[in-house]
Amino acid sequence: MRALITGITGQDGGHLAELLHSKGYQVFGLIRGQNNARRQQFETEFPYVELIEGDVTDPSSLVQAVEQAQPDELYNLAAISHVGYSFKNPSLTADVTGKGVLNVLEAVRMAHMGDRIKVYQASTSEMFGGLDYNRPGRGYNEQSLFHPRSPYGAAKLYGHWMARNYRESYGMYVTCGILFNHEGERRGAEFVTRKITKAVAHIKAGLQDHLELGDLWPKRDWGYAGDYVRGMWQMMQHPEPDDFVLASGETRSVQQFLESAFEHVGIDDWRPFVRQNPALLRPAQVDILLGDPAKAEDQLGWSREIDFTGLVQRMVDHDLKLAAVAVAAR
């Protein structure tokens, strides 16, 4: 089996490459830029991935990538994925996160491989927006209403509908995973969980004295990225293309994540170490996200191995090791 992953240098790209390689796939990854700063580190960690240069905003590069990789499965993970950044760069976000999906689908169709390549589209719980919380206690599922609250969410919703359109119009195998927040030791430090675990480890090691955050009250449904990429693969083995929610079915506030992380290093009172920075507030907030993964559990047999506490501890422990290396190098 051959797989092409866009967004290979991101969090999920790394986990998915590892998973597919362990299953015997030949893995190809699309990498952008003439001198991508992540390339060298990626090649060291994933020597078995064949990198192909391309950009989801450049249709011809995608056609070439598809022709070169000849994939059985194409996982479209590429995106501008930071919600806060999308408010500052809405047009770029529309081009990459929205129209980029169309470019990928068209590349498959134009290469006349629409009948043999299965496509996975990385859709998101941000499409729900956290306002039409219409299944209290149960969470959003595949039938819930969409109400995106950011340029990122709106761009993802465009990509989601284009993916569904290509499934319905051309009979292509295009599956959408509507994934709730998933985190881990590969998470970028611009996202709140990793920002917290890194800061907690640095504070514990004496490398940093405080942490600046935005809103602490929003709630998210957090899981571990390794569990979620396994779900992506399971979706692609399903006989029919479809939409599936992956979530933990639990929701916790940013403050609860913060408390758990500090608690894990033996600091009971986090307040002296945390300051609010108004620059980190967003023009609109997604108040609460809670997902219902019943369909994926029933139809795919998907389940999580790592719970919330395990996730926080894993991330903090990883960052404590990195902090110890930084201290030793001083």
Ligand code: NAP
């Ligand atoms: P991530 O760490 O931010 O990775 C994004 C990837 O997209 C990076 O490899 C980045 O490459 C690449 N990219 C950005 N612009 C590109 C362009 N113009 N052309 C080609 N590649 C480009 O995201 P992630 O957490 O792994 O998430 C993977 C996907 O799932 C994303 O589509 C995200 O929106 C979606 N998603 C994530 C979550 C979550 O909680 N993690 C939940 C739901 C959905 P560079 O290294 O060159 O920047």
Ligand code: F7E
């Ligand atoms: O924010 C609040 C912030 O940026 C979580 C992406 O993977 O998941 C992710 O989107 C919450 C928000 O993730 C800071 O306002 C407070 O309420 O970690 P985040 P996100 O916005 O939920 C979805 C499912 C995706 O699809 C996205 O691609 O935390 N928050 N203070 C902060 N957030 C950040 N980043 N930084 C802060 O300092």
